[in-house]
Amino acid sequence: MRDSRTRSKSRWAALPLLVFVVIVFGVPMLVLLGGTFTKEGTLSTANLTESLQGAYLTALAGSVKLSALVAVLGGVLGTFLAQAVVTSRFRALREAVLTASGVLANFGGVPLAFAWIATLGNSGVVTTTLGLGAHGWSLYNFWGLTLVYLYFSIPLQVLTVVPALDGLRPQWREAAQNNGASTWQFWRYVGIPVLTPALLGGVVLLFGGAFSAYATAQAMVGSTVPLVTLKIADALTGNVLIGHENVALALSLDMIVVAGLVMAVYLPLQRRSARWLR
Amino acid sequence: MNGARVEFRGLRRRFGSTVALDGLDLTVEPGELIALLGPSGCGKTTALRCLAGFEQPDEGEVLVDGADITRVPANRRDAGMVFQSYSLFPNLNARDNVGFGMRVRKVPAAKRHARAQELLELVGLPSVGDRYPHQLSGGQQQRVALARALALEPRVLLLDEPLSALDAKVRVTLREEIRRLQLSLGITTIFVTHDQEEALSMADRVAVLRDGRLEQVADPATLYDRPATPFVAEFVGAMNHLPGLVSGDRVTVLGQTLPVEGQAPDTAQADVLVRPEAVLVTPDAEGDGIVMVSSFRGSTARLRVRLGDGTEVLADVPGHDSARFAPGTAVRVGLVERPVLVSARSETGAAAAVPEPDVV
Numbered sequence: 200m201r202d203s204r205t206r207s208k209s210r211w212a213a214l215p216l217l218v219f220v221v222i223v224f225g226v227p228m229l230v231l232l233g234g235t236f237t238k239e240g241t242l243s244t245a246n247l248t249e250s251l252q253g254a255y256l257t258a259l260a261g262s263v264k265l266s267a268l269v270a271v272l273g274g275v276l277g278t279f280l281a282q283a284v285v286t287s288r289f290r291a292l293r294e295a296v297l298t299a300s301g302v303l304a305n306f307g308g309v310p311l312a313f314a315w316i317a318t319l320g321n322s323g324v325v326t327t328t329l330g331l332g333a334h335g336w337s338l339y340n341f342w343g344l345t346l347v348y349l350y351f352s353i354p355l356q357v358l359t360v361v362p363a364l365d366g367l368r369p370q371w372r373e374a375a376q377n378n379g380a381s382t383w384q385f386w387r388y389v390g391i392p393v394l395t396p397a398l399l400g401g402v403v404l405l406f407g408g409a410f411s412a413y414a415t416a417q418a419m420v421g422s423t424v425p426l427v428t429l430k431i432a433d434a435l436t437g438n439v440l441i442g443h444e445n446v447a448l449a450l451s452l453d454m455i456v457v458a459g460l461v462m463a464v465y466l467p468l469q470r471r472s473a474r475w476l477r
Numbered sequence: 478m479n480g481a482r483v484e485f486r487g488l489r490r491r492f493g494s495t496v497a498l499d500g501l502d503l504t505v506e507p508g509e510l511i512a513l514l515g516p517s518g519c520g521k522t523t524a525l526r527c528l529a530g531f532e533q534p535d536e537g538e539v540l541v542d543g544a545d546i547t548r549v550p551a552n553r554r555d556a557g558m559v560f561q562s563y564s565l566f567p568n569l570n571a572r573d574n575v576g577f578g579m580r581v582r583k584v585p586a587a588k589r590h591a592r593a594q595e596l597l598e599l600v601g602l603p604s605v606g607d608r609y610p611h612q613l614s615g616g617q618q619q620r621v622a623l624a625r626a627l628a629l630e631p632r633v634l635l636l637d638e639p640l641s642a643l644d645a646k647v648r649v650t651l652r653e654e655i656r657r658l659q660l661s662l663g664i665t666t667i668f669v670t671h672d673q674e675e676a677l678s679m680a681d682r683v684a685v686l687r688d689g690r691l692e693q694v695a696d697p698a699t700l701y702d703r704p705a706t707p708f709v710a711e712f713v714g715a716m717n718h719l720p721g722l723v724s725g726d727r728v729t730v731l732g733q734t735l736p737v738e739g740q741a742p743d744t745a746q747a748d749v750l751v752r753p754e755a756v757l758v759t760p761d762a763e764g765d766g767i768v769m770v771s772s773f774r775g776s777t778a779r780l781r782v783r784l785g786d787g788t789e790v791l792a793d794v795p796g797h798d799s800a801r802f803a804p805g806t807a808v809r810v811g812l813v814e815r816p817v818l819v820s821a822r823s824e825t826g827a828a829a830a831v832p833e834p835d836v837v
Binding site: 368371375376377378379380 | 553568628
């Protein structure tokens with residue numbers, strides 16, 4: 200009796216959070232859906248169709264490609280860096296890398312773009328000092344953007360994976376060795392499977408971060424590299440064509456669907472990789 | 478399975494300024510179960526890890542059946558090991574944990590599973606094959622770890638305090654099973670423990686280590702009854718330090734003159750080392766001892782008796798007699814007539830070796 204009363208009281212405690220969720224997610228979602236399926240005041244799928252054609256489709260594909268590449272590269276490189284830090288005998292190095300990762304994982308937007316433009320842009324310090332321009336170097340393309348996105352993605356993966364790597368017990372490696380396993384066999388049969396839930400989580404996080412990034416790309420490449428977030432901004436502000444605000448909303452819906460698809464792949468994988476935890 | 482002969486020769490290992498092993502020499506005979514016993518930091522685990530290949534000694538050699546394996550990588554040694562705890566691979570079920578070594582050696586799955594099941598039955602867990610480690614109790618996990626260690630039919634079994642994380646009842650059951658298995662398989666076994674009861678009850682011989690050196694290696698009865706050094710005497714079992722007066726090869730203690738076991742010290746004033754069970758206590762209103770504390774332990778009760786001169790003596794009496802020795806009872810104290818170990822007088826003099834709880 201008392202338990203159920205306590206439970207119902209504790210539900211009230213969640214009310215402010217629920218109200219907040221409804222306001223910041225529910226209301227924009229309704230507006231987004233309403234706008235997407237409205238064309239010139241009537242119910243229509245024309246915006247959605249347009250968002251999946253021509254330059255818009257190219258931008259969506261470009262964003263998915265860039266995000267997937269950043270997620271995979273950032274995931275692999277971040278995991279290797281995290282492992283190096285975890286196994287290092289120098290405590291100070293670990294602290295330094297983790298502190299730097301905490302800062303760099305949150306370094307984004309125009310300041311990040313400016314830092315890179317000033318360093319490796321066409322007139323950047325390193326570019327001019329080393330004469331990289333003569334060798335065809337350019338930061339303002341797909342690969343340049345990938346590099347810049349990795350700058351905050353790798354630290355984010357480090358922060359995600361270090362706790363999981365810390366959880367790998369030394370006894371497991373020794374027990375594997377004792378059973379005749381090589382280092383590779385330990386990682387193949389034990390280390391990587393144990394880490395997989397954390398690795399997958401990290402990769403999905405990186406994908407999401409890169410997929411939704413806007414300001415850095417806007418400041419660096421403008422419309423040179425087709426990205427969906429840039430197209431949404433253009434359509435909303437009437438940068439190229441006016442009256443395309445609802446196509447922007449349709450592109451946002453496309454992004455939600457892509458994120459949903461990523462989760463649809465991620466969740467079964469995550470569940471499968473973590474079945475030994477249940 | 479046939480056990481191998483294991484030899485540690487002049488093993489030295491240093492960690493920074495700490496000397497973990499300081500010239501350890503020890504031979505383990507084929508099929509023997511030897512316990513490495515000692516306090517924390519005495520080097521017992523380091524010795525075991527040198528044999529497993531997880532530590533490289535700075536000096537000395539480890540030989541198995543006469544072959545020097547000191548530099549052989551850990552994954553190529555013929556030794557199965559059970560770790561202290563939490564060593565099962567969490568992502569593999571019990572059957573796959575046991576079959577891990579066979580999987581590494583590319584044994585076909587059907588054969589591997591059959592052998593794993595056989596081993597699980599051997600350790601008394603025929604129906605847990607599909608369970609993951611977190612679904613097993615501590616005792617079950619250690620049994621699975623034992624099965625895994627035996628899966629590749631090693632000639633040496635290494636046990637690194639495998640029972641220390643278990644509750645008392647499971648500990649006793651499992652140690653009996655380990656011993657039964659070891660005897661039936663005839664596998665040479667080295668068992669690291671800091672628990673003297675475990676060492677004495679399981680091992681053919683017990684090696685007591687202190688500061689990386691071997692203090693004594695002997696069968697349990699000899700170790701207990703005839704400790705070679707005062708350290709062994711104190712570490713294995715409880716020990717009284719009673720003031721005595723040495724004269725030739727005899728010593729006078731508590732008014733009795735007893736023969737000295739081994740070498741007598743040069744000084745006349747000495748500490749006489751006497752086990753609580755070698756102290757005879759009789760209720761006597763005229764006796765010069767008073768029972769201060771009585772600690773009931775089931776089959777026995779341990780008494781702390783204060784004598785007229787302030788000396789405190791630990792004595793064991795049968796548990797069913799404990800009611801006769803309530804605190805405050807006047808008693809007469811004597812010693813069993815047999816040779817006693819004598820050491821040079823320590824500062825603390827007659828203090829009991831092992832502090833007893835104030836349980837009445």
